[in-house]
Amino acid sequence: NExxxxxxxxxxxxxxxxxxxxxxxxxxxxxxxxxxxxxxxxAHDGSAHQLTARxxxxxxxxxxxxxxxxxxxx
Numbered sequence: 001n002e003x004x005x006x007x008x009x010x011x012x013x014x015x016x017x018x019x020x021x022x023x024x025x026x027x028x029x030x031x032x033x034x035x036x037x038x039x040x041x042x043a044h045d046g047s048a049h050q051l052t053a054r055x056x057x058x059x060x061x062x063x064x065x066x067x068x069x070x071x072x073x074x
Contacts, residue, residue, distance in 0.1 A: 026069075
């Protein structure tokens with residue numbers, strides 16, 4: 001969400017901001033959507049959402065790719 005703010009995207013929710021993204025300038029937006037969907041499952045289902053260690057590593061890697069592409073992290 002902070003990355004989208006820094007990049008100048010506006011919206012009420014993170015999903016609103018992600019819908020506004022120009023795919024030409026944000027190649028990893030699909031990865032961001034995938035990670036966001038898992039985040040939402042965790043946020044809404046809480047401990048009822050079973051997250052394996054493998055899935056955890058995969059989602060962290062998705063976020064890392066998005067943040068590196070945007071030069072938000074090195």
